[in-house]
Amino acid sequence: MGGSKILIVDDELIVRESLAGWLERDGHQLKTASSGEEALAMIEESRFDIILLDIKMGGMSGLDVLKAVKENDPDIAVIMITAYGSVNTAVEAMKHGATDYLMKPFDPDELGILIERIEKQQLQALENQYLRQEVRERTRFESMIGQSKAMQKVFELIRDVAPTDSTVLIRGETGTGKGLAAKAVHTLSRRCAGPFVSINCGAFPEQLLESELFGYQKGAFTDAKETKKGRFELAHGGTLFLDEIGEISMRMQIDLLRILEDHVFYRLGSTQPLEVDFRVIAATNRNLEQAIRERSFREDLYYRLNVFTFEMPPLRERKEDIPLLAAHFLHRFAQETNKPVERISRDALDEMMLYEWPGNIRELENAVERAVVVAKGPTILPEHLPIFSPDQMTLEPADQSLKELEKAHIVKILEQHQWNISKCAETLGIDRSTLYSKMKRYGIRKKD
Structure with a gap:
């Protein structure tokens, strides 16, 4: 394959020159270091694909260099260079993240095969990373529905x-x-x-x-x-x-x-x-x-x-998403309740589109869930929806602010449920603490 950026770390000049000569002929980019300290300084300045690292060197040991390298970048492939009597140390290095080891004296063909195998593994890992990214891109907003x-x-x-x-x-x-x-x-x-x-x-x-x-x-x-x-x-x-x-x-x-x-x-x-x-x-x-x-x-x-x-935009400002959201909730709740509810009638969908949804998506979700529960056949009808009809909604003054509309809607729901906070919160699609917070903010109190 060739083309990898390789760092050779060995305190013997003849070893560095031999390895560099063989690998350059295969088209790799080579750098050499004569000590662990020099190698770590070079790694800080540039990233390498593969490191050939001698286990026994004067000064910092190869094992210490390996640990420092892996702490900084776990993905770098490190091949330990070992003499015949240091195989046990090489095995220990494998436990600390070394990819493989190469025994002296070197066989150029063995070295080439080892480098090629590592390159294939790195390419496969890169492809897998791209695949995972592609899957994440496809599913990144799977629970966030909207074409608006x-x-x-x-x-x-x-x-x-x-x-x-x-x-x-x-x-x-x-x-x-x-x-x-x-x-x-x-x-x-x-x-x-x-x-x-x-x-x-x-x-x-x-x-x-x-x-x-x-x-x-x-x-x-x-x-x-x-x-x-x-x-x-x-x-x-x-x-x-x-x-x-x-x-x-x-x-x-x-x-x-x-x-x-x-x-x-x-x-x-x-x-x-x-x-x-x-x-x-x-x-x-x-x-x-x-x-x-x-x-x-x-x-x-x-x-x-x-x-x-x-x-996040309120649902009333992205009403073109209502059919998508409603269909999503319908499919989910039909499966969860094991009911053969398959569609939403045109009239029911029209009513959804006219409603202002002060509780936003959570209120829509609760409305569809209730509709699935009470529906007797395969179709959700307007009477299955626990929302105000368009006629009721037109009674609201057009010049009211959003806060005034929300306050009035909360009071209506509270009165419908005889001030039962749990039922009111469920209908509005919010939790009890949020409802209490809104009541406090708007000064809503139960009348004596």
Whole structure:
């Protein structure tokens, strides 16, 4: 095959010259080093495909060089050069990542065969990498459905930011798919093999959120029966997704800012610092700029999070995606419930297209699930949908703001369910904590 960039490391000049002469005739690019220290300096400046490394050298040993090389770049192929009596050392080197070993005196044909085999393995690995990338490209947004211009823009932004390690802030209303977007960024990133750890910051009271994020040592408090790793620690090597970041307390914001700056934290009850490596993706449905003005969100934390931002469009602004989304949910829930529901009627789809979906995709998902459950035949009809009819919707004043419409819709749903928070949250397609947050924000209280 030929053409590989090869580094020969041996303290004997005759060995370096012999190997270089044979390999140059096969079309390889050759560099030589007379010591381990010199080799490591050359590796820092340039990348090699294959290293021929003598085990016994004056100064730094070949085994030590191997360990340093593999720590810096595990993918470099290293062939250990050994004398007859050092086979056991060569085997030990294999355990530390060496690809193979070559015994003195050298056979040029054996060397050529060995190099060619390694080149084929590297080519196969490269092809597999491309194949994996191709599969990831095909499936990158498999759970994010949309052909609208708004969603195509989101896909483009995700492609742009995913390969970097930049902090990402995803904004958008509840139920727009911020969590799916965060998972897509992780899947397309170089951290994709690492963990994707998520936490809804609005779903926990402050003290419980602290233990969830930081973890705790055994005995840190009364119920700490054993040591528990927190989300910061669990996300090491991967991505930490902080959903509803706008709901955390000011005290927790200070702690979070410190960790985002130096990636060092302490478990509760521990004095041992832990260093972690994770990428942060945050999401919020709040207006953080307004929260800063109201002094409920720290400006320095905002700038730490707001490195790369994009917004998930609400469903009312991408209605051309409704038929695709509805068909996807229909297929899924029909399979899960083992019901022969196959299609959505034209009238039902028209009603979906006219509805404003304040709960966004999550509300649509719940509506289709309910429709599949109550449908008696193969077709979903308008009466199977738990949404307001177009006639009811036209009664809303046209000049109302989105916040006023959302508040009015929440009050209607609360009254329909006699203020049962769990049922109301389910109908709206949001969790209880988010509903409580919205009620507090809009000043919604049950009348006496």
